[in-house]
Amino acid sequence: MASSSTFRSSHRNERNVPQGSSSSTSRSVIGQPHPSVRSRVPASRRSVTPNSRVHSDDGEDSGRVRVTVRLRPRNAEDLLSDADFADCVELQPELKRLKLRKNNWSSESYRFDEVFTETASQRRVYEVVAKPVVESVLNGYNGTVMAYGQTGTGKTYTVGRLGKEDASERGIMVRALEDIITNTSPASDCVEVSYLQLYMESIQDLLTPEKINIPIIEDPKTGEVSLPGAAVIKIRDLDHVLQLIQIGEANRHAANTKLNTESSRSHAILMVSVRRSFNEKVEYEVSSQEKDTRNGISGGNVIPTVRKSKLLIVDLAGSERIDKSGSEGHSLEEAKFINLSLTSLGKCINALAENSPHIPTRDSKLTRLLRDSFGGSARTSLIITIGPSARHHAETTSTIMFGQRAMKIVNMVKLKEEFDYESLCRKLESQVDNLTAEIERQQRLRDNDKDEVEKKLREYQNSSAEAEKRLVTRSEFLEKENACLEGEMKDILNELNHQKDQNNLMRDEVAHLEMSLKHSKQHQLENSTYQKVLADTTQMYEKKIAELIKQLEDERARSESAEEEVEVMQKLLNDHQKSVQ
Ligand SMILES: Nc1ncnc2c1ncn2[C@@H]1O[C@H](COP(=O)(O)OP(=O)(O)OP(=O)(O)O)[C@@H](O)[C@H]1O
Incomplete structure (x- = not known):
């Protein structure tokens, strides 16, 4: 719920997310993001625009309060008493419309973000109503999931059902924590819960019921609301969650029994704080000198950042008491208190829906606790529960009108990231x-x-x-x-x-x-x-001598032959002479 202080600038590094249409009426700008920081958040989520709370029919990422309606199946009482009557509502889930019968001839049609018939599963209800908020919370945004409706129409069934025997019966609280546990790491993240009830303007701790009258503390700078007196339990695992919710439910039931009533006369609030640390590289547009200093201290520009977000899961007391509490014979004092919170919630919703300059947030503890959920910086999803019985036509009409007004509220969802x-x-x-x-x-x-x-x-x-x-x-x-x-x-x-x-x-x-x-x-x-x-x-x-010897021998031979010839001749001569004589 936004009060004027909600819109003061924060010293934190908060990133505003435009959630309304551009034609929205502007209010003052919530804490500007650190101009030098470039986050990993998509650009569309980073731009700074004025806060707005005028109805806008924009896209899925809108900060408008999402409102869904769930019809409880007929119970034995309905079957008995309404046997001859038609239901007071007719659902058109495919058109996301609900027809509210005015009389036998005419009916009024209302559009919601989703219309759940009596056969809708707990799982589907969670996925449509709460899962986007849980995802948002895991990304560093505050979130609220709230059930509003007449007594006995299924708020606790929708929100707080444990489903210990049958997991398909689990309600939003268990499923949301299951999702958060699955998507966080014990090494870098921390998930803590507080479970409280608000009864007669007194906040009681449902996990340590001796703690009553817990004061609400508002940070004057940031406007953030905290309950330092409440027990804060660090979640280990899903069994731990089931155990804690069971303890809380038992304490709530004990309180109801003491008041001699079956129905919840208090508002139950499960507060889940998620603190996630990131050691990722963040780019800074800083001077080189500053860069040197940063490098010196942190070993590079890896700056630890932390995102702190809070998820509120609220199971409100039966809304019919706004009109009927006194007439049903409760003490005036009790009725006054029970009425007070729902009446002031209704007034704030009206004021926000009508764009009134004054939002009476401070009128009750409930509206002080929910100041961030309506017209604030949280992503909010409201499920209104109705019964089929024509006997409760007035309460059903009032519930539907509450939902219709809430649909006009546009929150300025903003990321809460700080240097760690x-x-x-x-x-x-x-x-x-x-x-x-x-x-x-x-x-x-x-x-x-x-x-x-x-x-x-x-x-x-x-x-x-x-x-x-x-x-x-x-x-x-x-x-x-x-x-x-x-x-x-x-x-x-x-x-x-x-x-x-x-x-x-x-x-x-x-x-x-x-x-x-x-x-x-x-x-x-x-x-x-x-x-x-x-x-x-x-x-x-x-050689010559040999030749000469040879010649000599030849000569001798010739001489000898000559001598012989001579001798022959001589002889012949002699013969001749003799002959002559
Ligand atoms: N969608 C549903 N399907 C089946 N049973 C349902 C459904 N919604 C509610 N019921 C049953 O209706 C009864 C009343 O529901 P529940 O206690 O959740 O109502 P409530 O709105 O929380 O009431 P109160 O305001 O008095 O606490 C319960 O018995 C519950 O189991």
């Missing part, structure tokens, strides 16, 4: 601790190193003195050795010179011998040539 200074601080503290420990460790290491170095230096000095001593002895020894070697060297040089002379002599001799050898070789060469010539000549002469 707590976790940043813890992170920095642990960094400082680590650094201090590291410095101390380094210091210890340095001290150890210093001792070590000094020890090594002493050892080095000792060893170097010894080495020096050894060096002196060694150098004396070497000097002596050197002198000896020099003497030896002189002798060797002399010997060398002598050898050199000898060598020279020998070289000369060798040269001489070489020369001789050369000459001898030459001589030998010449000799061999001569001998060859001689041999050739000899051979030639021998």
Whole structure:
């Protein structure tokens, strides 16, 4: 419920989400988002527009209060008493319309966001009525799911049913927490619940029933409402949820029994706080100097951010008491209080629907608790429950009119995201601790190193003195050795010179011998040539001699033959002469 303080600027990093149509009447702008922050929220959800609470028939993402209607199936009483009468309502779920019979001839038609027939399942009701709000809460927005209707029309059935035996019977509270548990991580997120009832303007803790008259505290800066006196239980798992809701229901039932009534005379409020941490990269448009500082402290521009959102699931007391409580014989005081909250809720809804400049939020504790749910920054879904009986025509009409007015309210849904200074601080503290420990460790290491170095230096000095001593002895020894070697060297040089002379002599001799050898070789060469010539000549002469001998022998042979011829001739001559004589 928006009061003037609701619209004050917040110091938090809140992102406003336009939820009304552009033609909406504007109010002051709720806390501007940090201009330098670029969130991961889609752009359509980030722009800053004036808050609006005028009816708008815009899309699904609208901040308009969603209103659905659910018809309870006929019960035994209805069947008995209304046997001859037609139902006072006719549902047209496909048109999302409800026809309210005025009399036998005419009826009025009303449109809702959804119309649930008596056969609608708990699951479908949850998915249409509460799931979008739960998703929104998981994304960091506040949300409210509220059931409003006449006693016995199924508010508690719709909202608070445990469904322990049959999970399909589970109501919105259990299903919402189941969804939240499934979609959060115990490592980075925290889900806590408080369960309260508001009876006669007193808030009682349903989880620790001894706590009564719990005060409502409003943050003067943010306008946020909290109940610091209420028990806040961190949720572990679904069994834990079932256990807590059961405890709460038992305490509520006990209170009702004490009042001698079966029906809920109190408003039950389950408050679920979701705190989600993100360590994702966030881009900042900051100066380089600022960037350096940020990098210095957080190790990069990963800034822990936290989104805190609250889901209110409200099961209101029977609405017929607005008109009937007094007439039904309750004490005037009790009736006054029971009426007060629902009456003031109705007044606020009217004022918001009519765009009135004053919203009487402060008139009751219920409206103070719900200030964020109607005309505030929460995503709100209202389910109105009605019965089929014509006997309750007036109450049904009143309920439908309440729902119709609520449909005109447009909330300015806004994301509540802050830098997680707590976790940043813890992170920095642990960094400082680590650094201090590291410095101390380094210091210890340095001290150890210093001792070590000094020890090594002493050892080095000792060893170097010894080495020096050894060096002196060694150098004396070497000097002596050197002198000896020099003497030896002189002798060797002399010997060398002598050898050199000898060598020279020998070289000369060798040269001489070489020369001789050369000459001898030459001589030998010449000799061999001569001998060859001689041999050739000899051979030639021998050949010639052989020829001459042959000639001689030929000549001798010729001579001998000539002699023989001569002799023959002589003889012939002699013969001849003799003959002649
Ligand atoms: N949709 C439904 N289907 C079946 N039974 C239902 C349905 N709605 C309500 N009932 C039954 O009707 C009876 C009254 O319902 P419930 O107690 O939820 O009403 P209520 O509006 O919370 O009443 P009160 O304001 O007195 O607390 C219960 O027995 C419940 O089981």
